[in-house]
Amino acid sequence: MESGTCRVYITGVFPELEEGRFSAKGLAGDVFTVEADFLSDSFERVSGHLLIRHETRQEWERVRMEDLGNDRFRGHFRLTETGFYVFTVEAWIDHALTWQENLRIKLQDRQSVEHEIAEGIRLFSRMAEDAAPEDKPRLEQINSELAGTDTFHLALSQEVTDWIHRYPVPRHRTRYRRELTVFAERERAAFSAWYNLFPRSTAPAKGLHGTFATTAKLLPRMAELGFDVLQIPPVHPIGRQFRKGRNNAAVAQPGEPGVPYAVGNELGGHDAIHPELGTLDDFRHLIRQAAAHGIEIAMDLAVQCAPDHPWVSQHPGWFRHRPDGSIQYAENPPHKYQDSYPFDFECDDWENLWKALRDVVFCWAEWGVRLIRADQPHGKPFLFWEWLIRETRAKYPDLLFVAESFTKPKTIDLLGKIGFAQNYTYFIWRNTKEELTEYVHELAGKSAFLRPNFWPNTHDINPFPLQSGLEPVFLTRFFLAATLSSNYGIYGPVFEQMYHEAFPGQEEYLNSEKYEIAHWEWDRENKLTLLIRLVNRIRKENSALQRTDNLTFVHLPNDALIGYLKVHENGNQVLCVVNLDPHHRQSAGIYLPPALIGRREDEPYLVHDLLTGNRWQWQGDWNYVELDPAILPLHLFRIEYPVS
Structure with a gap:
C-alpha cells in the first residue's frame, strides 16, 4: 500500500495493453512516447517522470514528462536497441514549481513575498546537495543571489525553471502500480515492401x-x-492424397502439382523441402x-497437414476424427479443403503438438529465415x-511474425x-x-x-x-x-x-x-x-514514408480526390494526392494550413512532385490540384523551402 503522504493519483497510462499483459510495439532507434493523467488534490503544481530500462539492465533512466494541460502528461524515450524495455511513470507534488508559480502570482498582486524567498533558498540548498559536482557552484551561486535584495528576476527566470526540472526535490513520489513493457523490434517490422x-x-x-x-x-x-x-x-513436399486440381477441382489430373498449403507427403513434412524446387x-x-x-525471404507457416504428412500416421491424436474414425478435413463453409487436415488444438497431447510446431519455426530459423507469414492465424x-512468439523471441529476437x-x-x-x-x-x-x-x-x-x-x-x-x-x-x-x-x-x-x-x-x-x-x-x-x-x-x-502513424488527411472539397500529409521528426514532409476516379480528370482546391508544415501564411514554399519532377510554388491555406487518370492520377509532393 502506498504511503498516505502520496498525493498524486496516476491513471490513464498509455500505452497499457490489457492491464499490462501484452507489450506495446516499439522500434529500435525510434522515440517511444508514454502519456498519463496525474491528478492532485489541490492547486499545487504536479511533475512526473517516465521511468524506462532495457530488460538486461537494473537501473531506471528517468525522463521528465511534459505537462500537456488538463492533468495530462507526456514523456519520450529513444529505444536504442532491440528487445524488451520495462517502463512505468511516477509523479509528485512539485513544491519547487509551485513556489515559483506562487511567487509570480503574489508579485503580480503586489503582495509580500518574504516567505517565498526564504522557501526558495531552502529549496535550492537541497538541489545543491543532490547536484552533480559540475553543477554545484552555479546552484550555490543562485542560492546566494536569492538571498540578495533584487532576486525576483532570477527567481522567475527560465534558468531557475530548468534547474528545478533537472534536480527535482519531490518529497513523496507516487509510482504507478504496474511496470509495463514495450518490445523494440528491428526496422523491417515498420518499413518493408513485399x-x-x-x-x-x-x-x-x-x-x-x-x-x-x-x-x-x-x-x-x-x-x-x-x-x-x-x-x-x-x-515443402505437397500431399498426394485428395490433391486439388486446376481452379480448385476436387480431383487433380495426372501431373497437376497440387496446392503448396497441403503440406507433407511420404518425403517429409514442414521441415522438408519439395524436391522439384531443389x-x-x-x-x-x-x-x-x-x-x-x-532482400529477406518470408516463409509461409501453414499450420495444417496433408493427409499423407508423416505426422498424420505418427500422431493421429493431433487431428480431429469423425464418428467413423476417419480424420476430418478442413472446412470453412462453403469452402472445403479435402487436401488438408487441421490440427485439433483441444487434443490431450496439445503440449507436444505445440512443441512440434515450435521446433518447425526453430528449424527454419536455423536455415536463416527471419520473417514468417502465418497463414490464417x-x-x-x-x-x-x-x-x-514468446518462445521464439527468447531464442531468435530478430525473427518477425x-x-x-x-x-x-x-x-x-x-x-x-x-x-x-x-x-x-x-x-x-x-x-x-x-x-x-x-x-x-x-x-x-x-x-x-x-x-x-x-x-x-x-x-x-x-x-x-x-x-x-x-x-x-x-x-x-x-x-x-x-x-x-x-x-x-x-x-x-x-x-x-x-x-x-x-x-x-x-x-x-x-x-x-x-x-x-x-x-x-x-x-x-x-x-x-x-x-x-x-x-x-x-x-x-523520404523518411516520412517509412512510418504509418504520422499521417494527416487534408481537405479537398471533391470526393474523387483524397490527400494526406506525412511528416517525419527530421523535417521530411510528403504530401500525396490521388484521383480515385479512373475515368475522369478531377480538380479541386486543396486546404493545407501553413502551420501544418511549419510555415507562416505569408511564406511561399515549393511542392516538388517526385513522380514527374514538376515543381509548383504554393502559399497560404488554399492551393490547386488537378489530376487526369489517363496521364497519371497521382501526385507525390515533397514540400521544400525556402523558395529562391
Missing part, C-alpha cells in the same frame, strides 16, 4: 517447374524494382543470395501464438497485441475516400499494438475493383498501399502485369497459381512497373 511469388512458376520456359535457382535469377530484378521482402508459399542447400543459398540483394488458438489475418477487427487487434509484428488489414476492401479516411483513422488509434501491412491483392483475393482491368485502378491501388502504410505488398507478377481474370462472381483469380504452375513474362514493362520502381525508390529516400 513481393509474393510462387517459386515453381519462375521457370524460363512454359511447361517447366521452377526451382530455387530460377527464383534466384529474379532477385536482381526484384531489388531493382525496390522490394526488400520476397514472400513465398510453403516450400535441396535444402539450394534453399539456404537462395536466402543468402537474397540477402546480398537486400485467427483460425488457431491465441494462447498458442502468444506462447510461440506477420499475421495474414482477414478476420474480425477485434481478432486482428488481439493478434497484434499477442506479438505479431505486422497484420494484414481490410485495406483491400476500402476503396472510396470515406472508407479510406475512416479506416486509416481507425488504425491510427491502434498504433501501440497494430502495424498494418496494406495489400491491394493477394494470391487468395482478386478484389472486384481490380477485376475491371483498368490501368488507373491498378496505379491508384498500388500507390495508396505504398504511401498510406509504410508496410505494403503485392501478389507480384499477377499485379504488376495487371492480370485480372476472375472466377465468375467471386473475388478469386481464374486459373490461380495455387492450383497450377504459371508462366510469366518477367521482363515485361508497363506504366505500373515504372511507378512501382519509382515509388519504392522515393519511399527509401
